[in-house]
Amino acid sequence: MTGVIGVHQGLFGRVTLFRTNQPVHVHAHPHVHALIKVDGKDGAYQVNGALCPITDDEMVLINPWVPHANWRDVNDPPITILALYLEAGWLVRGGSFLARRPFNRQSATVDTPMRALVAKIAATIADAAMPAGEDELEADILELLQRVLSANSAADLTPIEPRAVDRRIRRAVGLMRAEPAKPHNLDVLAQSVGLSRSRFFEQFGASMGMTPSVYNDTLRVEYAIEQLIGTDRPASDISLDLGFAAPGHFSRFFKNKIGFTPREYRRVSHLNS
Numbered sequence: 001m002t003g004v005i006g007v008h009q010g011l012f013g014r015v016t017l018f019r020t021n022q023p024v025h026v027h028a029h030p031h032v033h034a035l036i037k038v039d040g041k042d043g044a045y046q047v048n049g050a051l052c053p054i055t056d057d058e059m060v061l062i063n064p065w066v067p068h069a070n071w072r073d074v075n076d077p078p079i080t081i082l083a084l085y086l087e088a089g090w091l092v093r094g095g096s097f098l099a100r101r102p103f104n105r106q107s108a109t110v111d112t113p114m115r116a117l118v119a120k121i122a123a124t125i126a127d128a129a130m131p132a133g134e135d136e137l138e139a140d141i142l143e144l145l146q147r148v149l150s151a152n153s154a155a156d157l158t159p160i161e162p163r164a165v166d167r168r169i170r171r172a173v174g175l176m177r178a179e180p181a182k183p184h185n186l187d188v189l190a191q192s193v194g195l196s197r198s199r200f201f202e203q204f205g206a207s208m209g210m211t212p213s214v215y216n217d218t219l220r221v222e223y224a225i226e227q228l229i230g231t232d233r234p235a236s237d238i239s240l241d242l243g244f245a246a247p248g249h250f251s252r253f254f255k256n257k258i259g260f261t262p263r264e265y266r267r268v269s270h271l272n273s
Contacts, residue, residue, distance in 0.1 A: 006125035032086035033062040040079035108151040
């Protein structure tokens with residue numbers, strides 16, 4: 001059986017446990033993101049154009065706003081993955097050495113202690129009843145997060161240089177963030193910041209490392225996730241916020257980006273809240 005098994009939300013961000021053989025289209029997250037295999041068939045994610053294996057011994061590391069996808073074959077056996085989404089603000093408050101783009105690599109080794117933690121966390125999240133063990137779960141997740149961050153800090157890492165961001169692109173990003181649910185008309189957005197469509201796409205890619213379409217969709221997906229996890233609003237209302245004419249269109253959009261339907265995602269997040 002495939003699908004979202006469970007979601008745990010904390011001050012650090014969220015952890016999602018899922019089993020899938022479905023492809024996931026190009027998308028991004030505003031979080032520090034790590035993907036660790038729990039069981040099933042080995043796979044690979046395409047991260048910023050590079051193919052990164054996800055196996056028993058290797059995890060995938062993704063910086064905030066970096067486009068990634070997984071073009072799985074639906075005929076392949078499924079894989080179970082523990083996905084970590086770390087809030088950048090939490091990393092700063094925790095006194096971490098990490099900056100806006102913390103990972104210097106796109107994969108790292110999963111050692112024996114980390115694998116044991118992953119198995120324990122996955123088993124706890126999979127138990128919807130989760131008896132009074134939430135404090136222990138949080139402690140295990142925080143230990144895993146520290147191990148993930150430490151795995152990235154091995155020797156011989158190349159320092160990451162910050163991107164130069166065009167002031168007009170900064171303004172466009174501000175307009176998008178001001179209305180995160182809105183499906184922005186990119187021609188109108190380009191005109192509003194004084195750029196032609198082709199120049200806008202060129203400068204946006206150079207500044208942000210992705211197309212404006214992917215960035216806009218990322219904001220909309222995160223808005224949908226916040227609404228699905230944090231509220232009991234009907235999916236039809238969330239769909240309208242996002243500019244979809246019918247809930248079915250929202251469901252297809254969400255599944256293409258996350259791999260699961262909004263209903264499925266909400267069901268397990270509420271079970272594990």
